[in-house]
Amino acid sequence: MIRFSAKCAGLIPLDLAFEVGNGEVLALVGHSGSGKTTILRSIAGLWTPSQARVEAGGQVWLDTNTGVNLPPHQRQVGVVFQNYALFPHLSAARNVMAAMPAGSPDKRTEAERLLDMVNLHGLGSRKPAELSGGQQQRVALARALARRPQVLLLDEPFSAVDRATRDRLHSELMALRADLRMPVILVTHDMAEAQALADRLVVIEKGSVIRQGPTAEVMSDPAALRAMGLRELAATLPARVVAHDADGLTHLETATGPIWLPRLNAETGAVVRVRIMAHEVILARSRPEGLSAQNILPASIIRIVAGEGPGVIVHLSIGGDEVFARITRRAAASLGLEVGQQAFMVLKSMSVARDHIGAVR
Amino acid sequence: MDWQALFLSLRLAAWTVVILLPLSIVMGRVLAYRRFMGKGLVEAVVMLPLILPPTVFGFYLLVLFGRGAPVGALWQDFFGHPLVFSFEGLVVASVIFNLPFALQPAQRGFEAIATDVREAAACCGLGPWRSLWQIELPLAWPGVLTAMVLTFAHTLGEFGIVLMVGGSIPGETRTIAIAIYDRVQAFDYAGAGAMSAVLVGISLFTIAVTYALSARVGRRLS
Missing domain, CATH: 3.40.50.300 (P-loop containing nucleotide triphosphate hydrolases)
Structure with a gap:
């Protein structure tokens, strides 16, 4: 001490x-x-x-x-x-x-x-x-x-x-x-x-x-x-390593669904913390289709906080784990986002850097 | 060949090194690490022997060592013989005029140690003494070694100050440099030449040994 x-x-x-x-x-x-x-x-x-x-x-x-x-x-x-x-x-x-x-x-x-x-x-x-x-x-x-x-x-x-x-x-x-x-x-x-x-x-x-x-x-x-x-706003989402796929991606399981990230140095079954940058997150009201992004997770909106500029920060719950999305005020208005709604979080695999994944203790 | 003068010179050089070795480590370290009032003045005073003509410097030392000055009087009261025209007087003068040659390289040696390495030593639990022995001296050693070699070589060759403070008393203050001058005055060019050659030989040997030692230290560090 x-x-x-x-x-x-x-x-x-x-x-x-x-x-x-x-x-x-x-x-x-x-x-x-x-x-x-x-x-x-x-x-x-x-x-x-x-x-x-x-x-x-x-x-x-x-x-x-x-x-x-x-x-x-x-x-x-x-x-x-x-x-x-x-x-x-x-x-x-x-x-x-x-x-x-x-x-x-x-x-x-x-x-x-x-x-x-x-x-x-x-x-x-x-x-x-x-x-x-x-x-x-x-x-x-x-x-x-x-x-x-x-x-x-x-x-x-x-x-x-x-x-x-x-x-x-x-x-x-x-x-x-x-x-x-x-x-x-x-x-x-x-x-x-x-x-x-x-x-x-x-x-x-x-x-x-x-x-x-x-x-x-x-x-x-x-x-x-x-x-x-502000660009540093990020959250850590716990996920369990399921498999290392042959195409160089690692399959992980989160509370509400699977995600794929560039190959991790973690053993199958290990629980890791994935750092998700708020400005990398895309929001959708319904599950999008025909998208290059691999990772689409159901989430619920728990808070919407307006920033000083044109942006807002949407707090999302993914099975109880909090993740943030930084989007424009205009986007939030046109989607009609409200607290309590269900939404989908979209994340590009490549937007998660390798050093943004830490082991869980 | 005046062997007595040669050995006297070597004895004088050895004593000067023995006294200046600890002095240059302590003072070089203080000047390298500490910042204090009047540091610039101390550094300037230490450098004085480099720029003053040896006869001028020797003259002041002669006056300072004489019975009329406090230093000379104190010495005479304490040891019962005058400081001027004695071997002890030569040693004291030699230590003073070699200060810049001994201090400068030692100070540079300690300055070359990165601050965080010294801090790491303290944070590893090494007190000042252990830090000096285990970390600082091994790293500053090339500088300290250079300091001692320069001092040794410089003492062998010093002429003006030795003549002013010591005169030319055989076996007491007649160094090899003075002896060479005496031979030339007596037109004994052969004797002067032999002694000069010996001095050149000793100097070359000293420098060669230094180079070999610092090369070894350099290998140890890299």
């Missing part, structure tokens, strides 16, 4: 408080310059706000009121830096061992166990320069865990790798979560990433919280989305 609060003016103003429970993943999201990274640095002790309090695992690390301010090396944190910051002169195993407390028994074996855990079996003797970006990121994660941290801090940890690697790292981190007993704080500006990985979101603008709450709830809040840019 970690508690954080800060209030300070200046170049990077902060005025917020939050807490993260053990095993919980909190994502700090916001534009660059919003203060996300500064919060992580304050927790790690690399920066001291003029007024702040940090308490982790029952121990006070920083309290500007009482003058407590532990230096970083006395705070039991694990940090994955944006560019990993591996020690270039040490092998992967030695990088991990460097983070173990002096005098820990059997450092070598423990380092190998951690490297196995992040799928780097047998690469312990490589130098960072001999590893790919994704592999370096895994070493950084193993090193952060080697200290048995009270809190794991991830500063845009996936921003420096290509998209395919990012997908793989995401699912590996999801798999690791079961073993992580400490609070995890993830800083990201990638909404898909936050949605796929985090239990809770804290949306930050100019150092203050605009909105915080469970991921699904925050993702449907217009005010929070404005801070991210």
Whole structure:
């Protein structure tokens, strides 16, 4: 459990408080310059706000009121830096061992166990320069865990790798979560990433919280989305993988019907969360025919929210799961959409990007 | 061939390196990482020996080390012999005029370490000492090594300051560079030539060793 609060003016103003429970993943999201990274640095002790309090695992690390301010090396944190910051002169195993407390028994074996855990079996003797970006990121994660941290801090940890690697790292981190007993704080500006990985979101603008709450709830809040840019409005729809078809599509089953998406890296029977962007959804009053779009799901309209511009956001229920459609006010009027009506949601298979699908925990 | 002068020079160079090694690590690190009031002034003062004529610099040191100045008087009270025209005086002068040669490369070496790597060391639980030994020194080592080699070579060749502060007392302050000058003054070109050749040999050897060592460090890092 970690508690954080800060209030300070200046170049990077902060005025917020939050807490993260053990095993919980909190994502700090916001534009660059919003203060996300500064919060992580304050927790790690690399920066001291003029007024702040940090308490982790029952121990006070920083309290500007009482003058407590532990230096970083006395705070039991694990940090994955944006560019990993591996020690270039040490092998992967030695990088991990460097983070173990002096005098820990059997450092070598423990380092190998951690490297196995992040799928780097047998690469312990490589130098960072001999590893790919994704592999370096895994070493950084193993090193952060080697200290048995009270809190794991991830500063845009996936921003420096290509998209395919990012997908793989995401699912590996999801798999690791079961073993992580400490609070995890993830800083990201990638909404898909936050949605796929985090239990809770804290949306930050100019150092203050605009909105915080469970991921699904925050993702449907217009005010929070404005801070991210409205185009990011999206929902996650749970679906079960039924089969991988020969033509490269994967057949999934949702609460109200089948959908087909580009081939997924998930086993048959696995439940995944499909991120559906509001602006990609087409609405129809009756089941359309002769359409290239493969995915047509029955839905009921639960809310219609007018935006500031020419658009409206239609909240749909698909067997109890909420999905959004962003359409024009004119389209909504000509279709005569009303709350309580039945409608059909149309979605192009190709409009769902691969990294918009996360595993369900 | 004045072997005594050669060994005196080597002894002087060795002492200078021994004193400047820890000093350049501590000061180079501070100048590389910290920002403080008057940092520019400190850097400028340290660089002075590079631009001042050695005789001018030597003259000021001579005055400073003399009995009339607090430093010289204190030394005499404490050790019972004057600082000027002594081997100790040469060592002190040598440390001061080598500061830019020792500090600059060491400072650059520490500056080359990425900030987030140092922060990662702290976040891995490494205190300042462990961070210095395990992370910073191995990474800044090429810079520190260059600093020490430059200091060593520069001390062997320094002439003006040594002459001003030490004079030319055989076995005490007559270094190889002074000895060569004395031979030339006495028209002993053969002796001067032999000693010069030895000095060239030592310098070449030092540089070669440095290159070999930094190539090894370079391989270790890549």
